[in-house]
Amino acid sequence: MENDDVIESPRRRGRPRIHASQRVRWRKAQAARRLRLREAAAKKKKVRALFSSQRVEWSTPPELVESVLNRLGISSFCLDPASAGAGGTVPAFRHFTKSDDGLQQEWLGNHIWLNPPYGRRIKEWIRKAIQEWQSGRAKVLVLLVPARTDASWWHELLAVGGQPEFLRGRLRFLDESGQRQDVAPFASVLVWLRPHVGDQIDPRP
Structure with missing residues (x-):
């Protein structure tokens, strides 16, 4: 019986199969992490500017x-x-x-x-x-x-x-x-x- 919710990962020894729902969650988590990093960098830039001599x-x-x-x-x-x-x-x-x-x-x-x-x-x-x-x-x-x-x-x-x-x-x-x-x-x-x-x-x- 086929399972459409399962995606075969590249053939590497020891790597488990990844469900589609897990991959979606992983991608969302990575996108959220990148957004947090961008926001932190922007905040750091503002802090540096506020402490500058301008x-x-x-x-x-x-x-x-x-x-x-x-x-x-x-x-x-x-x-x-x-x-x-x-x-x-x-x-x-x-x-x-x-x-x-x-x-x-x-x-x-x-x-x-x-x-x-x-x-x-x-x-x-x-x-x-x-x-x-x-x-x-x-x-x-x-x-x-x-x-x-x-x-x-x-x-x-x-x-x-x-x-x-x-x-x-x-x-x-x-x-x-x-x-x-x-x-x-x-x-x-x-x-x-x-x-x-x-x-x-x-x-x-």
């Missing part, structure tokens, strides 16, 4: 900027030294874009916002922020950075009096066209550098 591609969520401005009681920052430009999400009287190279400029102002590039040069931006704040040119600095508490720059920030404020959940940054991206693969934190009053940190914004 700051212009990753803008701060506007609702976070608005919240900080409201708490400071101002409508605009004096300076955004790592800016996507005047058309970005951070209102400021002055913007330093990539072509201006904010690392080479003086940061002057009472209220300065910094969302630095998250690539390898983030340490340079953190040290520049500390330098400008300690010089007195920058009175209040608000930094949006990844919560990398094991990084050397993180400890440098806290050592000079930086006040961390961990954000609940994870942010969805905007690309250069203003479109929201997937949820960031890391937690974020605001670090406040404020004027000192004696040996105490001034709690006022």
Whole structure:
């Protein structure tokens, strides 16, 4: 009696016959695996881009900027030294874009916002922020950075009096066209550098 559900595998010693239904399931499983691999590769590519130094591609969520401005009681920052430009999400009287190279400029102002590039040069931006704040040119600095508490720059920030404020959940940054991206693969934190009053940190914004 013939069985149409059985497919003979190539004649190799020791290989069992494979049922058609088993082969269909195997093919579906392989297709699903390839899809998972493609999705994982795409996600990894986005993560690499988010950690890259192309700051212009990753803008701060506007609702976070608005919240900080409201708490400071101002409508605009004096300076955004790592800016996507005047058309970005951070209102400021002055913007330093990539072509201006904010690392080479003086940061002057009472209220300065910094969302630095998250690539390898983030340490340079953190040290520049500390330098400008300690010089007195920058009175209040608000930094949006990844919560990398094991990084050397993180400890440098806290050592000079930086006040961390961990954000609940994870942010969805905007690309250069203003479109929201997937949820960031890391937690974020605001670090406040404020004027000192004696040996105490001034709690006022």
